Amino acid sequence: MPRAPPPGMILVTAIALFVWFMFWVGQQERPGDRLAVAPAPMPKWMKPKQPKPPIPTVGPITQAGDPIMGHLGNETLKEELGRAAWKLFHTTMARFPDEPTQDQSDALKSYLYLFARLYPCGECAEHFQALLKQYPPQTSSRSAAAAWGCFVHNQVNERKKKPIFDCSNIGDFYDCGCGDDEKEQMSNLGAKSTAVAKAEPIDVEREGPTRGG
Structure with a gap:
């Protein structure tokens, strides 16, 4: 008759089996671990918006x-x-906002200086740059820009011995797509184009309703 294993061996075997079982259980992948390793993609509406790159x-x-x-x-x-x-x-001047923001005013100034640099006629560009230096762009309003533009154009006409344009008609000659009162204001300021171009203080009468009411 075979002899029963000693109690000590049974205890050691049981402990070894228990340790092996715990090690095996620890190696199994649990659902919670899978979520921690590969989280679900975040919905687009929850993602933080990336800041737009600054405009040069x-x-x-x-x-x-x-x-x-x-x-x-x-x-x-x-x-x-x-x-x-x-x-x-002149169409750009006529379509410019009558009450521009500072950014819009600066944009028109930059446009005019770059227009002079990039004009396809080099000698013409030099003359226009000289005019910009002597009479800097006036971009505080549509009327001021249009009157300044008319004055500068007449400076070119005078140099080329061409007829001088009556700047008081600037509101009718270049359609701004605006109301009659704004066209009249543009023409009134056009009559004072010399003062506008030289940045001299002038009184401008506004007729009709303004944008404020």
Whole structure:
């Protein structure tokens, strides 16, 4: 008859089996562990918005640099370019807000200085830059911008011995798409274009309802 194993061996075997079982259980992947390792993707509406990259600004060195384009020898092309450029120039002034924000006012100034640098006629650009230096852009309102633009255009007309435009008609000649009262105000300030271009103090009468009521 076989002899029963000693009680001590049974105890050691039981302890070894218990330790092995606990080790095996610890190695099994639990649902909670799976969630901790691979969390569910966050809904888009819960994700924090990334800040927009800053918009680069045009520095004074870029604005005041020398003309980029070279000499334009084709006189026919030069005249066609001039007519198209003045059309864009005055329409921009006429469509500018009558009560611009500081940012809008600065944007128009930057546009005009860059317009001078990038004008496709190099010698024309030099003349226009000289005018900008002598008569800096007036961008406090649509009327001021339009009157300033008319004055500057007449400076070019005078240099080229062309007829001088009556700036009091600027509100009718270039349609701003605005009301009659705003057109009249633009024409009234156009009649004082010299004072506007020289940044002299002037009195402007507003007729009709204003934007404030």
